[in-house]
Amino acid sequence: MPAAEEVRSGDAGDRQITHFPTPAVSPGSPVLIVIEDLLREAAEQGIRDEVLIEPWRGERFRPEWITPASTPRDLMQNRLVATADHIFGKAVGRRPATEELYRSSMHGVDLERVTELVLHDGSFAFGGARLLGARRRHYGLSYYSHIALSRSLDRRELRAMLDRLDHCIQVSDFMAERLRERVGYDHPALVTVHNGVDPTQFSPRPDGLNLERRIAWVGKIGANKGPDKVLEALRHCAVTDWTMTIVGSSWYAAGGEPSPFEQQLHAMAEQLAGTTEFVGYKPRSELPGILRDQRIFVFPTMLDEAFGLVLLEAMASGLACVASPRGGVPEFARDAVILLDPNDSREFGGTLEWLLTDDVAASELGQKARDRALEYTTQRQYARLREVLFGPETAPHPAERA
The missing domain is CATH 3.40.50.2000 (Glycogen Phosphorylase B;)
Incomplete structure (x- = not known):
């Protein structure tokens, strides 16, 4: 696993998270909901995190949060290409069509200014991790898994993917343990960051539970x-x-x-x-x-x-x-x-x-x-994420909003 000190630069206050969902993500995907909550929490803490996405896919985000991505070349829509990509990955450890999805999406994006790149979900994570892991010189690279990693990835591919990452973030200990079983050992990149909720947005009625049936x-x-x-x-x-x-x-x-x-x-x-x-x-x-x-x-x-x-x-x-x-x-x-x-x-x-x-x-x-x-708020989720990515000294600990 790459040493974080070798790929990160800047003081704690300069460390920005760049969220990168799967390039072909649906605008209504729950993954974007989680990213939106994390970006909102960052903004409330005065931290300027961002999301790398096509603007039309990211309509739910504030404009200042978005770094525009290019339209991806999605060859995986062709079943024959997808099958060939899968076979090629098993044979030589590369998935060219999947890598092209990420490469084309990043056309024109300046990665030199990125501090921490966090890939989010999708069955194409292997190709994204391989491509971006090979390109990086100064930024940290992590993968935030909101669902189980694709069963199409065998043990060898999973280990190769984890070896390219600083962190492979799971949203529950259950998912982390399941991935450990698939990998065959407790890989040091595996960590858990539980999801959170904004208790001011999702809150009870002022007069208590609605007793209608x-x-x-x-x-x-x-x-x-x-x-x-x-x-x-x-x-x-x-x-x-x-x-x-x-x-x-x-x-x-x-x-x-x-x-x-x-x-x-x-x-x-x-x-x-x-x-x-x-x-x-x-x-x-x-x-x-x-x-x-x-x-x-x-x-x-x-x-x-x-x-x-x-x-x-x-x-x-x-x-x-x-x-x-x-x-x-x-x-x-x-x-x-x-x-x-x-x-x-x-x-x-x-x-x-x-x-x-x-x-x-x-x-x-x-x-x-x-x-x-109230034990699982977005404030605690974001603090835990920054602690994982940058160390405990960078994690904000604001007063909880009830």
Whole structure:
């Protein structure tokens, strides 16, 4: 692993983070939400971090945060090229088409002024790390992993990638341990920086938990996220005057025809006694208000989630939360969230019935969730990130905003 002293320059106050998401990232990607939160926190601390992105993809960012990237040459859209790139990577340890994606995106970008370059996510991380690792002379290079690294990377490729990085940042200890198992040993580049939430943006109602019988599910609609498990559970709930709000679409954008799975959800909802609202995709700016009006939040994921940021946001909003005990969720949820198997529809339905009818239990669980979320703020996330990248003396420690 490269020594940080050999590639970084400047005093602590000069050390700027340049976030570099996958060049072909979707403008609605949750990865950009995390980057936006980190940039906002940096700005509040008087630190001028930036994001390297095409302006149209980064419309959510303040203009002064953006260093414009060029339009990437995305050869990976061609299936034959993608297959050849994969085979070539296995054979000689290079993925030319993936590297071209990053090379073309950086055309005209002055890397001489970069202090710390942080790649974010994507299945193309191997090519990006190889290209930028070979080019660097003075900047630090890290990779911020919000999902599991692609299974297409074998152990040899993973080790080669980690050897080119100063840090490979995982958003949960669960993901870090899983990567250690794939690599075969505790690589020194592996570190954990838990996600955070702004508790002033996501906060409870001033008068306390909304005691109306309202339940919310939020996410990218698909079977692996479990919205159908909630509807199945409500079949076993004796309460019938509930309102279930499903926020999201099959992609990170509004509009478009409902997917077959969404149509299936509509059909299931029509068979239930309560009311189900399908409100579609909503921009993140509307999410705090939507959550604040709920009583219960459900996160019945069928995946080993890297973290589960929307659950943390619901906790910060003071909702009574029910979730799957999978992936990184138990690390931050612990006893502040009811963890259960969403496949057990009777237990799930009974839990929802209890929280819908017991005002005291729902309120106490919501307060417990809020208190736990205050341990995972964006302030602490950003301080931890700077500590990892530059050392503890550079990490800001402001008074927490509650």
